[in-house]
Amino acid sequence: MSQLIWNGLFVGSFYALVALGYSMVYGVIKLLNFAHGDLYMLGAFSGFAMLGTMGGLVKSSSLVALFVVLILTMVATGLSGVVIERIAYRPLRGAPRLSLLLTAVGASFALEYGTRIVAGPNPKVYPVRLDGTALNVLGARVTWQQIALMSVSVVLMVALNVLITRTRQGRAMRAIALDPKACLLMGIDVDKVISRTFFIGSALAGAAGVMAGGYYGKIDFLMGFIIGLKAFTAAVIGGIGNIPGTMLGGLLLGLLESFGTHFVGGQWRDVFAFGFLILFLTVRPTGLLGERVTERV
Amino acid sequence: MSAGNGAAVQDPPVKPVKGRGPTFVTRFLESRHLGWAGLAVGLLAPFIIATPYAMDVMTSAVVFVMLAVGLNIVVGYCGLLDLGYAAFFAVGAYTSGVLSTELKLPLLATIPAVIVVTVLAGVIIGGPTLRLRSDYLAIVTLGFGEIIRITANNLSITGGPSGIYGIPGLFGDASSDPVVFYYAVLLIVAVAVLMAARLGRSRIGRAWRFVREDEDAAEAMGINTYKVKLAAYIAGAVWGGLAGVLFAAQLSAISPASFTFLQSALVLMAVVLGGMGSTPGVVLGAIVISLLPEMLRGLADYRFFAFGVLLIIVMIARPQGLWPHRSRER
Numbered sequence: 001m002s003q004l005i006w007n008g009l010f011v012g013s014f015y016a017l018v019a020l021g022y023s024m025v026y027g028v029i030k031l032l033n034f035a036h037g038d039l040y041m042l043g044a045f046s047g048f049a050m051l052g053t054m055g056g057l058v059k060s061s062s063l064v065a066l067f068v069v070l071i072l073t074m075v076a077t078g079l080s081g082v083v084i085e086r087i088a089y090r091p092l093r094g095a096p097r098l099s100l101l102l103t104a105v106g107a108s109f110a111l112e113y114g115t116r117i118v119a120g121p122n123p124k125v126y127p128v129r130l131d132g133t134a135l136n137v138l139g140a141r142v143t144w145q146q147i148a149l150m151s152v153s154v155v156l157m158v159a160l161n162v163l164i165t166r167t168r169q170g171r172a173m174r175a176i177a178l179d180p181k182a183c184l185l186m187g188i189d190v191d192k193v194i195s196r197t198f199f200i201g202s203a204l205a206g207a208a209g210v211m212a213g214g215y216y217g218k219i220d221f222l223m224g225f226i227i228g229l230k231a232f233t234a235a236v237i238g239g240i241g242n243i244p245g246t247m248l249g250g251l252l253l254g255l256l257e258s259f260g261t262h263f264v265g266g267q268w269r270d271v272f273a274f275g276f277l278i279l280f281l282t283v284r285p286t287g288l289l290g291e292r293v294t295e296r297v
Numbered sequence: 298m299s300a301g302n303g304a305a306v307q308d309p310p311v312k313p314v315k316g317r318g319p320t321f322v323t324r325f326l327e328s329r330h331l332g333w334a335g336l337a338v339g340l341l342a343p344f345i346i347a348t349p350y351a352m353d354v355m356t357s358a359v360v361f362v363m364l365a366v367g368l369n370i371v372v373g374y375c376g377l378l379d380l381g382y383a384a385f386f387a388v389g390a391y392t393s394g395v396l397s398t399e400l401k402l403p404l405l406a407t408i409p410a411v412i413v414v415t416v417l418a419g420v421i422i423g424g425p426t427l428r429l430r431s432d433y434l435a436i437v438t439l440g441f442g443e444i445i446r447i448t449a450n451n452l453s454i455t456g457g458p459s460g461i462y463g464i465p466g467l468f469g470d471a472s473s474d475p476v477v478f479y480y481a482v483l484l485i486v487a488v489a490v491l492m493a494a495r496l497g498r499s500r501i502g503r504a505w506r507f508v509r510e511d512e513d514a515a516e517a518m519g520i521n522t523y524k525v526k527l528a529a530y531i532a533g534a535v536w537g538g539l540a541g542v543l544f545a546a547q548l549s550a551i552s553p554a555s556f557t558f559l560q561s562a563l564v565l566m567a568v569v570l571g572g573m574g575s576t577p578g579v580v581l582g583a584i585v586i587s588l589l590p591e592m593l594r595g596l597a598d599y600r601f602f603a604f605g606v607l608l609i610i611v612m613i614a615r616p617q618g619l620w621p622h623r624s625r626e627r
Contacts, residue, residue, distance in 0.1 A: 109605025274440035
């Protein structure tokens with residue numbers, strides 16, 4: 001039982017990390033960034049490439065190496081997110097929503113199959129593997145690495161929340177979410193703030209990608225597809241656009257999946273998660289913590 | 298040259314617009330005989346090349362046309378982004394496959410059941426989500442596509458990962474002449490294309506376009522946008538399901554691997570590239586998308602990357618598609 005809870009929370013913290021980027025971008029410019037899951041994949045691959053070039057250095061202290069790579073990867077995926085926004089989304093600001101969604105699908109395809117061209121179609125095995133001594137906490141098997149990864153995600157999430165609620169940058173983001181035109185009139189550089197939002201969201205996805213690579217050990221170019229869907233589910237459960245809600249949604253989805261897998265079988269895990277997505281959209285489309293939004297004409 | 302310059306000086310202040318009248322080409326492209334011309338090309342194709350391989354490729358292309366025309370109802374006419382269209386394709390193929398192999402029915406006899414099941418699937422998935430914002434629909438359909446594929450992979454009645462095999466042909470015979478089969482598929486699809494095009498020009502078709510252009514205005518004018526959207530979604534589901542029957546008849550074996558997100562994305566690509574809402578554009582787009590990989594075998598690795606980039610370029614540079622819809626209504 002406590003093992004199920006722990007597994008759920010652990011996987012949930014990955015989901016939450018990816019879902020945050022989704023939720024932020026959606027909150028600020030009301031765009032579902034389909035390519036977000038692929039930025040997670042890109043993070044895993046760039047982490048893989050960096051660990052490959054570091055070579056022998058990695059062997060001696062894998063957790064420290066992984067940490068350095070984590071930071072570098074966050075910068076790299078963050079920049080990729082900014083580039084994608086600049087090329088694919090910015091020219092269409094103000095265009096019908098359908099066109100934006102379609103470019104997002106195009107960006108996702110380009111990232112997936114671009115990676116496939118560069119890295120090849122076969123799955124890659126991560127050079128560092130995080131599995132070490134286990135502790136016994138209330139009957140659950142918990143490894144130090146899990147604790148380390150989970151604390152990294154918690155730190156990132158807390159940092160993000162502080163950034164959004166306490167800083168000038170965050171205030172600008174929240175303002176744009178409310179009314180981009182008024183922000184422009186008030187002297188906020190809307191394009192720049194949106195770029196930064198993409199940077200932060202993509203960096204978080206990239207971080208989750210490296211951590212997933214190090215934890216699961218195997219990465220492939222389509223790994224972002226399912227996690228993108230799951231992250232969206234998490235964001236919807238918690239309330240899309242709402243940062244604490246999204247974190248909660250991620251953890252909750254992890255728990256739901258962990259218990260669902262236990263009771264209905266692993267092969268139905270994804271069906272279970274998406275079933276919940278549809279259920280939530282039917283019963284409570286604003287999510288657990290999302291406030292009711294009235295659409296203005 | 299000099300004479301032309303001299304004439305330009307004496308031009309009246311308001312120049313008459315030149316070259317904007319309907320040229321022969323545009324008149325042909327918008328002619329009502331275009332559909333017949335397309336059908337004639339399809340009918341004559343086997344006289345040019347009729348090797349089994351070519352017939353197979355052409356039959357696949359025609360089935361793909363049916364899929365694209367069905368998705369066009371949802372995406373093109375009504376502006377709802379469906380990213381899991383292969384799910385309906387799968388529902389149709391599996392329903393007819395299971396019924397025909399278990400009950401020893403000819404495939405054509407399973408069509409009523411297929412229509413009922415796809416309508417049900419459309420209601421189940423569209424019912425809750427069409428009330429929400431359009432971008433939620435996109436992701437939910439994506440999830441639905443995965444649900445159907447995983448379910449087909451795990452159930453025993455659908456044959457698990459290896460799928461169903463030994464599906465009889467359209468008329469109950471195990472192996473028919475590929476040319477005869479091609480003609481049968483071509484005629485069915487031609488009727489389906491015609492019906493979709495006429496649906497697009499009907500009363501509900503106009504309502505669909507109105508909802509796509511401005512949902513709030515449509516609602517204000519008394520259109521029940523929810524019902525209209527659901528109708529588009531169900532129509533798309535039925536078209537996809539029937540295309541699935543043709544697919545099952547062609548291959549006589551189906552497996553979950555045929556109904557991935559890639560398949561959905563390719564159909565979407567055909568619709569967007571050809572021109573959302575434009576029947577000739579979508580038919581042409583579908584034929585191009587389905588024949589291209591046969592011609593560019595060596596570039597298989599770059600194909601999907603190119604599709605992604607192309608999708609972005611088309612949306613930025615020419616969102617109406619290569620062959621856009623022009624309304625005849627004045």
